[in-house]
Amino acid sequence: xxxxxxxxxxxxxxxxxxxxxxxxxxxxxxxxxxxxxxxxxxxxxxxxxxxxxxxxxxxxxxxxxxxxxxxxxxxxxxxxxxxxxxxxxxxxxxxxxxxxxxxxxxxxxxxx
Amino acid sequence: xxxxxxxxxxxxxxxxxxxxxxxxxxxxxxxxxxxxxxxxxxxxxxxxxxxxxxxxxxxxxxxxxxxxxxxxxxxxxxxxxxxxxxxxxxxxxxxxxxxxxxxxxxxxxxxxxxx
Numbered sequence: 233x234x235x236x237x238x239x240x241x242x243x244x245x246x247x248x249x250x251x252x253x254x255x256x257x258x259x260x261x262x263x264x265x266x267x268x269x270x271x272x273x274x275x276x277x278x279x280x281x282x283x284x285x286x287x288x289x290x291x292x293x294x295x296x297x298x299x300x301x302x303x304x305x306x307x308x309x310x311x312x313x314x315x316x317x318x319x320x321x322x323x324x325x326x327x328x329x330x331x332x333x334x335x336x337x338x339x340x341x342x343x344x
Numbered sequence: 345x346x347x348x349x350x351x352x353x354x355x356x357x358x359x360x361x362x363x364x365x366x367x368x369x370x371x372x373x374x375x376x377x378x379x380x381x382x383x384x385x386x387x388x389x390x391x392x393x394x395x396x397x398x399x400x401x402x403x404x405x406x407x408x409x410x411x412x413x414x415x416x417x418x419x420x421x422x423x424x425x426x427x428x429x430x431x432x433x434x435x436x437x438x439x440x441x442x443x444x445x446x447x448x449x450x451x452x453x454x455x456x457x458x459x
Contacts, residue, residue, distance in 0.1 A: 264445045275348070275434070276387075278447035321387070325445070330377060330438070331400040332448075334387040 236324050238335035245312050246343050252308045253338040255322035259303035263325040266332065267296055267307055271318040279307075279320075312342040346371065348437050348451035356457045362423040365454045369416050369437030375399075376418040377448060378410060381432040390433075393418050394440060422456075430458045 237256045245251050257265065267279040280289040285300040293310045309316055319339045323332040349368045357363050369376050377400075378390040389402040393412035412418045416437075422429055432455050436448035 266447070275450035275452055276436075278449070281445045281447055283445060323387070326389075326400075329400045330375060330392050330448075331389050331402065332377075332387075333389070336386040 236322060236333050236335040238320075238322060238338050240338060241336070242339040242341070244341045244343065247312060247314060249312050249342075250308065250310045251312055251340065252306050253320060253340075255305045255307070255335055257303050257305075257322075257324045257333075259300055261327065262300045262303075263328055265298055265300075265305050266323045266325075267305070268321045268323065269318045270321060270337070276321065309340075312340070314342045314344050316340060317342045348435060348449050350433075350435055350451040350454050352454060353452065354455045354457075356459065357425050358459050359425055359427060361425050362421065363425060363456060365420045365422075365433055365435075365456075367418045367420070367435035367437075367451055369418070369435075370439075370449055373437035373439050373449070374416050375438045375440045375446075376412060376416065377436045377438075378418070378420050379434045379436065380404075381434060381453070382430075387434070390420065425458045427458050430456060432456075 239254050264283045268276040270276040280296045282298040287298040289296050295308045298305045319337040321337045323334040351366045375394045377392040380388045392400040396412045407423045410420045432453045434453045436450045438446040438448045
């Protein structure tokens with residue numbers, strides 16, 4: 233049974249701080265790792281899909297790395313802004329299909 | 345392009361009743377997945393439909409069922425509701441181009457409360 237874990241559970245930072253969170257997943261039978269951002273009162277929004285060991289993706293101030301051999305991914309936010317406040321979720325494909333196994337998320341609050 | 349829509353947005357039912365939730369995917373998306381979100385469990389995969397066929401199923405009892413129509417709209421049904429079925433139900437659509445790694449686009453969800 234796949235178990236995706238995220239840490240920390242929550243994070244409070246000041247505007248301008250850079251921050252990072254971790255997603256840990258079983259490294260065997262890996263297919264893909266997804267990062268989503270879920271703002272309050274909105275729908276989850278896809279950030280990245282990563283498939284290859286060593287993958288690095290970037291979107292603006294947000295970037296992510298992937299290590300499939302040791303089973304972890306990091307999400308980095310450079311110069312956090314209040315609008316970055318959200319829950320960041322990672323998910324792993326359960327197999328060669330669209331069934332996603334989700335972590336519980338990291339709740340980020342950026343204080344102005 | 346219109347996003348994923350779900351109806352109704354809020355629903356209150358009593359134990360033992362049944363409920364049907366609806367999801368309209370983004371135009372051109374043929375894959376629809378359903379998720380249950382509860383505070384302690386996070387997002388749990390219910391099932392995925394593609395071209396009117398259920399392709400994947402999560403670990404939920406048979407009371408949870410779904411279907412997809414020829415226009416890709418999907419419905420989810422929960423029979424004999426239990427208090428523990430109170431949750432936010434999200435559907436997500438994706439463009440199926442042969443890869444399973446397409447991003448999923450989520451709807452706003454249906455908040456179901458079972459009394």
